[in-house]
Amino acid sequence: MTSSAVRSPAHRAAGAPGRRTLLTSAGLVVLLAVFAIFPLVYSNPLATTYGFDALIFIAAASAWNIFSGYSGYLSLGHAVFFGSGMYTVAIGAQDWHLTGDAVFALLPLAAVVAAAIAVPVGLVALRVRRHTFVVITIAIFFIFQLMAFNFSFTGGTSGIDAPILNWAPGTYNDPFYYLAMVIAAVTLALSGLIRRSRFGLHLRAIRDDEDRARSLGVRPMRVKLGALVVSALITGLVGGLWYYFIGAVHPQSAFDPLFDLQLALMGFFGGLGTVFGPALGALILEPAQQWLTVQFTNDYLSEILLGAVFLLVILFLPRGVIPTLGERITAWRSRSRDRSVSETTADGGAAPEAAPPDLTAPGTSAGAPASRTAGRREGTPS
């Protein structure tokens, strides 16, 4: 069972190169075009702000998923990397007296610093598993928040203001928007590549059973740390960009526990460990939350609603939108295939996909085993 689960993505990639891949890539191109055209159609700064927010969270949630979704190690401390990115750019621009567009040259530095921070964080936190890991990520998160409050080079409670950009107010958001779009697209592509690669296979083997993966030759520490560094790299980059857009950095906004929770919520909502799930979650939840905050002009109510939506997702859609939909489609397809097979081989005994006759004994539902095996073979869509 484990071997079939491990083999399935490669098997699928080799077996169905035709219609499905073509459809998916065509859909992605259309989606990218829609995102590219969006600011031209809705040039209202409020609309592009929503779009930018969504793109930032698409990138951040997908980056979170590359580590937490694929490896199964839930991180509630990704704000460490986000905030480090923000502070890197802020301190760099301040100390080197950068102004105007030149500050964007610091974005790669934000990514590198976040990735460098991920190495010691990972070496400490990844020694433990499950609950303890989650708690360690929370503890490390609080250490960083307190450091931002207490060190002098972070500006303490008052934070650091960003250099002012002399851009036209009407199109001020557009460069941010397109930069975020490129980052989001690259992150999604990277996420897809990792999932299909040997590295991604190792990650998911660790998620399923770390001890067995180790005995099969996977080096868990190296693989987990690699995923964390990649994830931190993107999160730091996104944080740097976010800093310019917001125009200031404070300890509370850079290291925000709600940010951690939002990433996890988006991941779970869309489907943990799928390529497009977290992006879908971000695309739905982030604008919805912004809209609710504006609509009710009440931060507390939107906080309550965020918690309530989270709770409902966990209780009723525990595996996320994409896996649940994928299962439904697979079940529906196999049912219709069963029907056509049993029609053509009217007297030819049991159809290959149907349950063996001995399982249709009283007490065992006939449909369940068939759909479950079908789900296991073709489920877990990417």
Next chain:
Amino acid sequence: MAHQIYPAIADGILGGGVYALMAVGLTLIFGVLDIINVAQGILVIVGGYLSYVLSVHLHIDLFLGLLITIPAMFVLGLVIHTAVIRPLRGSERTSMSLLACFAVAIILEGALYWIFGPNVVTLKASYINSSFALGGFYINDIYVYCFILALVLVAAIYLLLYRSRFGRGVRATMQDATAARLIGIDVNRVAAITFGIGVAVTAAGGMAYGATSGGFNPNSGYDLISRLLAIIILGGLGSIGGALVAAVFMITVESLVDIWSPNWAIVVFYAALVIVLTVRPSGLFGRKAVRAQ
């Protein structure tokens, strides 16, 4: 220097008792249900606000009010368990339950902000600002009262666990839930009541926290839960004795560092956690099995 160190140690031990009470609830829930109730921090604050409402609006004494708030928080615990924890099933149950508790915490925090606003409130009573002299330095009465309260409640939980039929069921479930079910223990009932007890102690914890910390607001939940998590992980998840020792140890260390630099005291707290876990991943008194899972 000595005139600062001894009071700091006394404060640490007395304050540690209060944290021990809250941490015991948390580690008990973990032991029986295999979940970490990250809402514990905000539940303590809910308990604090309940005491606040009773004392300000109904003029009920803080300690007397516990007779109302402890059962109220017990019921709230049962409700959370029934509505949120119990429906979770499947292999992802543990990580899901952690996130579900986080969601509960967010909802409660938002609700508290909505009702009480972000202003810091303080609990008031005649004995809160009085103190007595002991060997050349002063100790606040309220610290001693809260320490005694914590001792009484921890002792009550101990008796419940080790001297009652229900406690035997709880300990059996902590050791092996499947085996406990097989010998006829109603594991679901044990889980629900344990969750209720774990949440009920937050009523006393919230009152003690509000009376000793000099004020709280809905945001204080984060501060509390991060300390409590550090304590139970340091003590070893599921170990009640470990939670008691770790609580007193950590709060004393924090109190001592506080003499030198108040801003960095809490960082030392987390740094101690990270260092201990790097050396001993299962915590000071943890069972090996916790890590192997």
